[in-house]
Amino acid sequence: MRRVVSLVPSLTEAVAVTLPGALVGATDWCVRPADLDVTRVGGTKNPDTARIAALAPDLVVANEEENRAPDLDALRAAGVEVLVTEVRDVPGAFRELDRVLAACGAGSRPRWLDEAEAAWARPPVPERRTTAVVPIWRRPWMVLGRDTFAGDVLARLGVDHLYTDHPDRYPRVPLAELRAAAPDVVVLPDEPYRFTADDGPEAFPGLPCALVDGRHLTWYGPSLAAAPRVLAEALRAARR
Numbered sequence: 001m002r003r004v005v006s007l008v009p010s011l012t013e014a015v016a017v018t019l020p021g022a023l024v025g026a027t028d029w030c031v032r033p034a035d036l037d038v039t040r041v042g043g044t045k046n047p048d049t050a051r052i053a054a055l056a057p058d059l060v061v062a063n064e065e066e067n068r069a070p071d072l073d074a075l076r077a078a079g080v081e082v083l084v085t086e087v088r089d090v091p092g093a094f095r096e097l098d099r100v101l102a103a104c105g106a107g108s109r110p111r112w113l114d115e116a117e118a119a120w121a122r123p124p125v126p127e128r129r130t131t132a133v134v135p136i137w138r139r140p141w142m143v144l145g146r147d148t149f150a151g152d153v154l155a156r157l158g159v160d161h162l163y164t165d166h167p168d169r170y171p172r173v174p175l176a177e178l179r180a181a182a183p184d185v186v187v188l189p190d191e192p193y194r195f196t197a198d199d200g201p202e203a204f205p206g207l208p209c210a211l212v213d214g215r216h217l218t219w220y221g222p223s224l225a226a227a228p229r230v231l232a233e234a235l236r237a238a239r240r
Contacts, residue, residue: 001019001021001022001105002022002058002059002104002105003022003024003055003056003057003058003059004019004022004023004024004057004058004059004060004061004104005023005024005025005026005041005052005055005057005059005060005061006023006025006026006027006030006060006061007026007027007041007044007047007060007061007062007063007066007067008027008030008044008061008062008063008066008067008085009027009029009030009031009032009044009219010215010218010219010220010221010223011061011063011085011097011100011220011221012026012027012030012032012036013030013032013033013219013221013222013223014097014100014101014220014221014222015061015100015101015104016032016033016036017033017110017112017221017222018101018104018106018110018112018113019101019104019105019106022104022105023036023038024038024039024055024057025038025039025040025041025051025052025055025057026038026039026040026041027040027041027042027043027044027047028040028042028043029043029044032215032221039051039055041055044066044067045066045067045068046071047067047071049071049074049075049078050078052075052080053075053078053079053080057080057081058081059081059082059083059103059104060072060075060080060081060082060083061082061083061085061100061103061104062082062083062084062085063084063085063086063087064084064085064086065086065087067084072084083099083100083103085099085100087149087220088147088148088149088152089149089152090120090149090152090153090156090224092149093149093220093224094113094116094117094120096220097113097220097221098113101113112222112225115225116222116224116225116227119224119225119226119227119228119229120156120224120227120228123156123157123228123232124157124228124229124232125156125157125158125232126157126158126232126235126236126239128158129158129159129160130158130159130160130183130184130185130235130239131159131160131161131162131183131184131185132154132159132160132161132162132183132184132185132186132187133161133162133163133173133178133181133183133186133187134150134151134154134161134186134187134188134189135178135186135187135188135193135195135200136170136189136192136193137192137193138193138195138200138203140172141172141173141174141175141178142170142171142172142173143161143163143170143171143173143178144161144163144164144169144170145163145164145166145167145168145169145170145171146163146164146165146166146167146168146169147169148169148170149218149220150189150217150218151164153217153218153227153231154187154217154231156228157228157231157232157235159185159187159235161183161187162181162183175203178204179203179204179207182207183207184208184239185207185208185209185210185235185238185239186200186201186204186207186208186209186210187209187210187212187217187235188200188201188209188210188211188212189211189212189213189214189217189218190211190212190213190214191214191215191218192214195211196211197211208238208239209238210234210235210237210238210239211234211238212230212231212234212235213230213231213234216230216231217231
C-alpha cells in the first residue's frame with residue numbers, strides 16, 4: 001500500500017474511507033473521518049514540509065486553491081511526489097477523485113463515488129430558479145465569484161449566485177452592496193467562516209437566509225453523495 005499525505009480535508013476523507021491505512025499524514029484541518037489517527041503536519045496554508053518529507057510518503061495530494069505553490073515546490077525539491085488537483089465544478093470533482101484514488105493505489109472505484117455521481121445525475125431542483133449571494137467570510141465580507149466549485153453545486157440545485165461573472169473568484173464586496181443586490185436568498189455556509197443563526201443572518205434584515213453545511217457545499221469526497229438532498233432541504237426551508 002502506498003504511503004499518502006493529504007493536504008486537503010475533503011481528499012483526506014476520500015482516501016481514508018476508500019483506502020484505510022494509506023494515510024500517514026494530514027493537516028490539522030482534516031477532521032474527517034472523526035477517528036483519523038495520523039501524523040498532523042500543520043495547516044493547509046502552512047504545512048510543515050520537513051515533517052512531511054520525514055514521513056517518507058510515496059505521494060502527497062494537494063489542491064491548487066487550498067495549498068500554496070511554494071510549499072508544494074519545497075516538497076518536490078525534497079524528492080516527494082506531489083499530485084495537485086484542480087476542481088471548479090461537479091464533473092471536475094469526479095474526474096479528480098478518480099485520479100487521486102487511482103494514484104493512491106485504489107484497484108477499483110469505491111461504491112460511494114458511484115453513488116455520489118448518481119445523486120448528481122438527478123439532483124433535486126426547485127420549480128423556479130432563485131438568485132443568491134453566498135458569503136464565505138466577514139470582516140471583510142467576501143462572497144463566491146466566478147468559476148467556483150460551490151457556485152456550480154448551487155447552480156445545479158437551481159440557485160444562481162449574483163457574482164458569478166465577477167472578475168475575482170472570491171471578491172470582497174461591501175455589505176451595503178450585498179444587501180442592495182436583493183437576492184432571493186442569502187446562503188451562509190459554516191466554513192471557511194463559521195456562519196451560525198446568531199452570526200450572519202442579522203446582517204441581512206428582510207432577506208431569507210439558508211444556513212448550510214459547508215462540507216456539503218465545498219467538499220469533494222464522500223459527502224457528495226448526500227449533498228444534493230441536504231443542500232436542497234436547507235435551501236427549501238429558507239425560501240418558505
